[in-house]
Amino acid sequence: MRVLVAEDHPRVADALARGLRRDGFAVDLAPDGDQALFKARVHPYDVVVLDRDLPRLHGDDVCRTLNAEQPATKILMLTAAAALEDLVDGLALGADDYVTKPFRYAELRARIDALGRRTGDVRPTVLRRGDLELDPARHVARRAGRDLDLSPKEFGVLQVLLAxxxxxxxxxxxxxxxxxxxxxxxxNSVRMVLVTLRRKLGEPALIETVRGVGYRL
Known part of the structure; x- marks a missing residue:
């Protein structure tokens, strides 16, 4: 899953990005509203974690614009304002979820997972194909009941192929x-990750190379 973290406090942004990357997410950062909107127009994000009080372009304006231009992109609004009217206002702007600071990483990550599952077609919580299963929320992958020790990139590639x-x-x-x-x-990062992923998945081979096109399970 690809996530944009739009947060102007570097320590908060860096800590959140480190945690999400460790858990297998692809994460980009934007320190202000202008950059957040620019990056969201360039890259296909599943979820945008949006600080409401961004400099240059307020988070409310970013939320309104993304909601109008990219209704499929899920927005999790992050703010220090905890009053009920603030929550109502944030959701009215088009945000899909609303978390107040300070937040617990485990809860925020679970909310991002939940929003990611709501993008595009509805998919099951656990992805399965044959004897292979992958649980994105728990970051667990198994084949024939055997736990697979996958790097974040290997896990992400396998998740995309399963989906x-x-x-x-x-x-x-x-x-x-x-x-x-x-x-x-x-x-050649994709090819290198696929080499190690195929080895870890074992036999019989699951990932097929479609010459000149790409890869499939």
Whole structure:
């Protein structure tokens, strides 16, 4: 899942990004509303974690614009204002969820997971194909009952392939969904991750290379 964290306090933004990346999310950061809106128009985010009191362009304006331009993108509004009227106002602007500061990381991550499951087509909480299953919320993957020790990128690639339900996924789509904005589009990162992922999945092989197109389960 790809997430944009729009937060002007560097310590909060960096801590949240570290936690989400550790849990397998692709995370980009925006320190103000202008950059948040620009990045959201360039990259396909599943969830935008949006601080309401952003500089340059207020979070309310970012929320209104994204809600109008990208209704499928889920917005989790993050704010220090805890009054009921603030929550009502935030949801009225088009936010899909609302969390007040200070927050607990485990709760925020669970809310991001829940919003991510609501993007696009409705999908089951646990993804399964044959003897392979993946639980994004618990960050657990198993094959034939055996736990798989996957890196965050391996977990993310496997999640995208499982969600595709047998359809072919291009390398460019994997870069968009699993890597952040700093990735080199000409890199061989996808191929390298697939090499180690295939080895960890074991036999019989599950991931097929569709020559000239991409990959599928």
């Amino acid at each position: 595709a339900e047998g359809a072919t996924v291009t390398a460019e789509q994997l870069l968009e969904r699993v890597w952040d904005e700093n990735v080199d589009p000409f890199t």
